[in-house]
Amino acid sequence: MQNKPWNLESFIDALVMELDKTREILAIKAINKPLSYSVKDMALDLQIFPIYDGDSVFFTTAKPGELGSSKITLNLGSITDQVVRVTSTKLPTRDDASIDKIDLDETTKKELKKIGINSIRDLEEIEKKNVDIQKITSNKKIDYTNLANLVKKAKRNRIPPEIKNISMSMENGRPFILIEGKNLAIQDDFNPVAILNHEIAGIVSCNPGFVKIDITDKELTNQDNELVLALDPYSVLKVRMKEKGNEDTYNAT
Incomplete structure (x- = not known):
């Protein structure tokens, strides 16, 4: 039999x-047999x-008779679910993502x-505690300054914006474009920017x-x-709007 290399993780898992x-x-035997035997350690x-x-x-x-080998001793003991929960990190949720995806x-x-x-x-927990990752890692040549942006980008990719409806309204004689959807403006530290037919349009709220755009002095x-909407540095939407009949609503593509 070929002596294949193995790693400790797979061996212990097995x-x-x-x-x-x-x-x-x-557990099945216990149904009919009141006494049995188990491996404690x-x-x-x-x-x-x-x-x-x-x-x-x-x-x-x-192999038998081979010289120069090292000895490794493994001791496996039982552990309860409570101890596992106390000594382990929280399990990843559906909203979380592995750094392999960054x-x-x-x-x-x-x-x-x-x-x-x-x-x-x-990464978010490290960022909250203002830890300088550069100082605690062994490879000092790696630049970690862009990690915060990468974290925000990865989070944004998990919750992309979704436009459900675009309409126009008049308030006090001023026209507005109303955009309804999900996950639109989600960053408090960024002011979205709108460009309508190559001209900047003001975002009121x-x-x-919900996104409300003032299109006073703009022609539809x-x-x-064409409406370009930069919701944040990681989410820029380009929407082509076409009036739907005589209604103040638009088809968006």
């Missing part, structure tokens, strides 16, 4: 899976040859994972579900009208 199966079988001594490729550590098991080079991702940053939420054609 052991724990086997022990879990044993426990589940005991498990200890293994392995003779191995470690292999380090610069990023990961692998092992090959020493537009970062592989070296930066590896450095972040080394210090326990595996998701957008982890905006929120995640009966054909296509």
